[in-house]
Amino acid sequence: MPKPHVYMISSKKVDLKIVILGAAGTGKTSLLHRYVHKKFYNDYRTTLGAHVMSKNLEVDNTTLRLQIWDMGGQDRFQPMVTSFYKGSDACILTFDVTDAESFESLDYWRKNFLDNLRIPIEGFPIVLLGNKIDLEDRQVSKEKALSWCKERDASYFEVSAKNDVNVDQAFEKLAADAFQRYLESVQSFMTDSFKLTPAEDEPTKKSQCC
Ligand SMILES: Nc1nc2c(ncn2[C@@H]2O[C@H](COP(=O)(O)OP(=O)(O)OP(=O)(O)O)[C@@H](O)[C@H]2O)c(=O)[nH]1
DSSP, X not given: OOOOSSOOOOOSEEEEEEEEEESTTSSHHHHHHHHHHSOOOOSOOOOOSEEEEEEEEEEXXXXXXXXXXXXXXXXXXXXXXXXXXXXXXXXXXEEETTOHHHHHTHHHXXXXXXXXXXXXXXXXXXXXXXXXXXXXXOOSOHHHHHHHHHHHTOEEEEOBTTTTBSHHHHHHHHHHHHHHHHHHHHHHHHHHHTOOOOOTTSOOHHHHHO
């Protein structure tokens, strides 16, 4: 009987860990509140260290259980939050389109994350969110952000946590990319684990050539 090339994944629930990173005040907590609770708060309370919010998402008859880790952007929390990167399946980077400095700091956040992840980063799902597009005094153009993403193999969304623009779409795209990567890793694990020795009646390469 031929060996199967496509493996069925029996579990219909998949846990995915997502971290959201970026300079302080760019709107990480607000984006999460918008996505998870459909709410927005005008007051600014900096995140002390990190906290987690959960949300389930249905994709292809599978429940993706998203655990989204909101990392405080202030410098004083950096030594602590890097220890939470381990086991991440995807990453959201944020900047504030009205704050050029927050855009300039993106390479720091990206490198800090990837350096501490300690897994192969090729194809790792990263989405960049340019937040606060509802404000008028914009300092970073869409073209500049798109070019940053193109060079670093990331996706880009212009969003507003306040006005609920593009937030669901951005999280859903990232979750779908992370799920796809998860399926590929399961497939490759199964392929490697179930490599069988050739059947007795199947000629080996040696017997064929000699
Ligand atoms: N106008 C506008 N304000 C926003 C938006 N998103 C967040 N804010 C405001 O920006 C401020 C900072 O938002 P937070 O979500 O706390 O920012 P943060 O990135 O989590 O900050 P840290 O926890 O310090 O890293 C708050 O006053 C929010 O109300 C947005 O889309 N538009």
